[in-house]
Amino acid sequence: MSRRQDSNPLYDGIRSLVLSARQSAARGVDLLQVYTNYEIGRRIVEQEQQGADRAQYGKELVRELATRLTGEFGSGFSKTNLEYMRRFYLAYPGRNPQIAQTVSGQSEHDAKSKMLSRKLPAPQKKQLSSVNFTLSWSQYVFLMGIKNPEERSFYEIEAVTQGWAVR
Numbered sequence: 001m002s003r004r005q006d007s008n009p010l011y012d013g014i015r016s017l018v019l020s021a022r023q024s025a026a027r028g029v030d031l032l033q034v035y036t037n038y039e040i041g042r043r044i045v046e047q048e049q050q051g052a053d054r055a056q057y058g059k060e061l062v063r064e065l066a067t068r069l070t071g072e073f074g075s076g077f078s079k080t081n082l083e084y085m086r087r088f089y090l091a092y093p094g095r096n097p098q099i100a101q102t103v104s105g106q107s108e109h110d111a112k113s114k115m116l117s118r119k120l121p122a123p124q125k126k127q128l129s130s131v132n133f134t135l136s137w138s139q140y141v142f143l144m145g146i147k148n149p150e151e152r153s154f155y156e157i158e159a160v161t162q163g164w165a166v167r
Contacts, residue, residue, distance in 0.1 A: 034133045034140060041089030044082065062086070084141055091144050091152070095133070135159055138166045 044065070048058040062082045069077035133140070139159055146152040158164065 030136045031133065033137050034135070037085045037137060038089055038092070038095065038133070040082070041085035041087070044086045045089050048086075084144070087144055088140055091149075092133075092140075136166070139164075142166055 044058075044062065047061060062079055066077055066079040066082050069082075135143075135156065143152050143156055143159075146155060
């Protein structure tokens, strides 16, 4: 006796749950990468600002970091990628993403943001709501090519609301 695979509500429900969990996990990994890259960019910029001759010091700093990080962690930490991370931090000033280690840690951060948001005037509420990153790293790399911050913000909002992919 065979059951029809396409009309089993239990199977369909569990399948949907598993696919949704996988999608959420992948999305969480994407966002963690974005937050990590932002933090790496912040640390590079702050270290550069301590150097005497910023331009030369910055080149050497990024080159040395690329060599050491690539040696330990493999691809993804090339000089070019580290420069993107640095530019990412500079392109999105004022964002201070918190990398939560647990879901409860993220919930605490969200609750604090909501409490703070209630106390702010409307223009600042809008600014606060844009603090979190919501796109993939490749989308932010693409957006960094847009020099005008207002135009870049417009396309970021559109990409989120319209569900745009990089292509």
